[in-house]
Amino acid sequence: LNQCYLGVDIGSISTKGVIIDSNYNILDSEYIWTEGNPKEAVKILINKLKIPEGYVLKGIGTTGSARKLIGLMLDANVIKNEITAHAYGTLNFYPECKTILEIGGQDSKIIMIRNGIITDYAMNTLCAAGTGSFLSSQAKRLGIDIENFGDIALKSSKPVKIAARCTVFAESDLIHKAQLGYSKEDIVAGLCKSIVLNYLNNVAKGKKLESPIVFQGGVSKNKGVIKYFKEILGCDIIVDNNSHLMGAIGIAILSSKQRSDKIYNLKINEIDFITKANECNGCSNNCELLRIFKNNKLIDTWGSKCGKY
Amino acid sequence: MDKIISFPQVGNYYVPINYLFSHISNCKVLIPPKITNKTVELGSKYSPDFVCTPFKYTLGTLIESLNMGSNTLIQLGGGCRYGYYAELQDKILTDLGYNFKLYNLVIGGYIDTKRIYKIMKEINPKIKKFKSLYHLFITIKMVKYMDLIDDYIRKNIGFEVEKDSFKNEYENMLKEFSNVKGYIHLKKIYKKYKKRIKKIKINKPDNVIKIGIIGELYTLMEPFANYNIEYNLASKNIEITRFTNATYLLFKKSKKVDKYLKKLKNIKYRMGADAVDNIYYSKYLCEKNYDGVIHIKSSFCTPEIGNMSIINNICKSYNVPVIFFSFDTSTSDVGIETRLEAFCDMLEMRKKI
Numbered sequence: 001l002n003q004c005y006l007g008v009d010i011g012s013i014s015t016k017g018v019i020i021d022s023n024y025n026i027l028d029s030e031y032i033w034t035e036g037n038p039k040e041a042v043k044i045l046i047n048k049l050k051i052p053e054g055y056v057l058k059g060i061g062t063t064g065s066a067r068k069l070i071g072l073m074l075d076a077n078v079i080k081n082e083i084t085a086h087a088y089g090t091l092n093f094y095p096e097c098k099t100i101l102e103i104g105g106q107d108s109k110i111i112m113i114r115n116g117i118i119t120d121y122a123m124n125t126l127c128a129a130g131t132g133s134f135l136s137s138q139a140k141r142l143g144i145d146i147e148n149f150g151d152i153a154l155k156s157s158k159p160v161k162i163a164a165r166c167t168v169f170a171e172s173d174l175i176h177k178a179q180l181g182y183s184k185e186d187i188v189a190g191l192c193k194s195i196v197l198n199y200l201n202n203v204a205k206g207k208k209l210e211s212p213i214v215f216q217g218g219v220s221k222n223k224g225v226i227k228y229f230k231e232i233l234g235c236d237i238i239v240d241n242n243s244h245l246m247g248a249i250g251i252a253i254l255s256s257k258q259r260s261d262k263i264y265n266l267k268i269n270e271i272d273f274i275t276k277a278n279e280c281n282g283c284s285n286n287c288e289l290l291r292i293f294k295n296n297k298l299i300d301t302w303g304s305k306c307g308k309y
Numbered sequence: 310m311d312k313i314i315s316f317p318q319v320g321n322y323y324v325p326i327n328y329l330f331s332h333i334s335n336c337k338v339l340i341p342p343k344i345t346n347k348t349v350e351l352g353s354k355y356s357p358d359f360v361c362t363p364f365k366y367t368l369g370t371l372i373e374s375l376n377m378g379s380n381t382l383i384q385l386g387g388g389c390r391y392g393y394y395a396e397l398q399d400k401i402l403t404d405l406g407y408n409f410k411l412y413n414l415v416i417g418g419y420i421d422t423k424r425i426y427k428i429m430k431e432i433n434p435k436i437k438k439f440k441s442l443y444h445l446f447i448t449i450k451m452v453k454y455m456d457l458i459d460d461y462i463r464k465n466i467g468f469e470v471e472k473d474s475f476k477n478e479y480e481n482m483l484k485e486f487s488n489v490k491g492y493i494h495l496k497k498i499y500k501k502y503k504k505r506i507k508k509i510k511i512n513k514p515d516n517v518i519k520i521g522i523i524g525e526l527y528t529l530m531e532p533f534a535n536y537n538i539e540y541n542l543a544s545k546n547i548e549i550t551r552f553t554n555a556t557y558l559l560f561k562k563s564k565k566v567d568k569y570l571k572k573l574k575n576i577k578y579r580m581g582a583d584a585v586d587n588i589y590y591s592k593y594l595c596e597k598n599y600d601g602v603i604h605i606k607s608s609f610c611t612p613e614i615g616n617m618s619i620i621n622n623i624c625k626s627y628n629v630p631v632i633f634f635s636f637d638t639s640t641s642d643v644g645i646e647t648r649l650e651a652f653c654d655m656l657e658m659r660k661k662i
Contacts, residue, residue, distance in 0.1 A: 065643065065647075080650070080654070081646075081647045081648075081650045081651045081654070082647070083647070083651035083654070083655075084650075084651055084654040084655075117655075117658045117659055117661075118654070118655040118658055118659075119628075119630070119655070119659065120630055120655075121651060121652075121655065123647075123648055123651075206618075206621070283345060284342070284345040284346070284347035284348070285345040285346045285347070286345075286346050286347065287346070
């Protein structure tokens with residue numbers, strides 16, 4: 001039997017899953033919306049993914065903002081942050097790559113790579129400016145489907161100027177421009193451009209972007225954003241067909257590197273997985289505890305500051 | 310009315326502070342409760358929103374100790390905005406209707422012993438000069454001993470064989486420090502625990518990852534304010550070095566900064582708080598082949614417009630990774646964990662090559 005590995009990347013907006021073989025070829029992949037419920041999303045994802053005939057699942061890795069919870073749920077052998085996962089995933093396809101731009105739903109990051117190792121990275125700080133959720137909320141405001149956003153942007157030759165510092169300012173700029181009567185195409189293009197400028201000013205802040213540059217994350221599917229990245233950076237940008245899956249691929253690779261003898265199955269529907277939140281009144285910290293039950297058995301408690309649990 | 314003294318919390322320094330005041334003031338000293346979420350909530354509620362976190366934390370502690378019955382508060386000014394906090398907190402607490410007196414021992418970042426003595430005389434008119442000097446001496450020694458032990462623990466706690474063995478010994482030491490009888494007794498306790506702590510079994514490989522933590526005073530020294538970053542790093546098997554502690558701030562800083570300014574050819578002026586020191590340290594860490602530098606500060610603190618970009622450039626020229634953390638009262642710990650884990654992963658990757 002051949003070995004295969006599952007990687008799950010649970011982001012704020014979308015949940016991604018891939019199954020790879022030991023040569024890191026993709027056997028199956030799936031991309032669904034998280035819709036604020038990572039546990040349900042993963043159940044749906046796992047039910048959609050199929051392990052091909054003749055393969056056994058030898059490892060599971062989880063990444064993304066809900067990695068800890070889902071890692072526990074799936075009994076993963078690797079739980080890692082998305083920065084490391086993205087770097088591993090990308091290096092598998094583009095070993096020469098020197099810069100990774102990643103724009104996801106809630107956060108955006110830049111990873112610098114030299115000779116196949118991460119040498120520097122940065123992530124957006126407190127503000128969610130320049131991320132996918134801003135684009136999708138503006139698409140909703142303009143009554144456009146987010147999937148068509150890029151195509152509409154490409155139709156414009158004169159993008160309107162939109163403040164790039166902060167989403168709040170960007171939004172008021174956008175409303176203002178719309179009321180003045182600018183065309184929808186120009187506004188959409190302006191939004192794409194503002195995302196690029198915001199990213200370069202707030203995340204890439206002063207870092208030297210050397211090509212080859214790989215662009216990934218959900219926003220990399222937006223042709224408008226790609227166009228303005230190319231225009232502003234003045235060089236070509238690689239966008240893989242699987243650019244949205246890189247994190248999941250990376251974590252699957254990491255899971256394959258951690259050898260274990262265990263054989264996993266994907267019978268997730270039989271597992272009863274409940275989380276209960278309550279407040280501990282042991283001291284004035286009043287920690288918000290999250291208790292996790294698997295088949296009615298308490299398996300872990302999170303959130304305690306004192307280490308009582 | 311009997312005076313009951315209280316003071317803000319920072320790290321474990323409540324032990325020597327408690328010793329000092331209970332010996333020279335002849336009043337009851339109320340050790341403030343440790344900082345908890347409730348402290349932060351109370352402090353934030355009555356603070357301006359855009360003030361830095363030390364203001365909120367210390368105000369919260371002062372409110373808690375007032376609620377527990379204290380009526381004489383001690384605050385220390387600092388070299389930055391912190392220097393003005395005592396006055397503002399005094400006003401806020403008065404407006405809240407508390408009946409108390411607040412003394413700021415350090416004004417403008419300078420320690421004026423004559424002024425401090427005057428204040429202490431106001432608190433305790435029967436104060437004896439010679440005796441209080443002796444107790445001050447013991448307090449200073451105690452702080453120094455604590456910092457020395459702390460430095461050793463910071464370097465080794467990530468490699469302890471038995472979990473919490475360092476923490477337990479340290480807590481025992483603090484307990485004995487709180488009941489110190491005199492200088493000889495203090496020295497004896499220190500030597501005893503130095504021996505015991507050095508005997509704790511560690512499993513430390515030769516080529517460990519070494520990180521230097523620099524940043525701004527309060528956030529650096531109070532584990533609650535920096536989300537226990539040192540403990541978190543230690544659990545990833547990392548050796549930690551930190552320069553800023555009470556010994557440094559109180560007794561060494563004023564002399565050293567001038568020395569650092571001379572050594573750093575392109576920095577000419579003091580930039581407030583620990584800006585110059587941190588620039589010097591970042592260079593020092595790079596030259597000593599540390600694997601990474603972590604700079605931590607409270608949100609809205611001076612480095613944002615001062616030394617952060619300089620430190621960034623220094624580390625870049627030495628090709629040493631640096632990461633900046635800015636802590637607020639409601640920073641999500643998942644975000645911190647992601648960034649910290651990625652940083653450590655990166656250091657590990659770099660080390661392997």
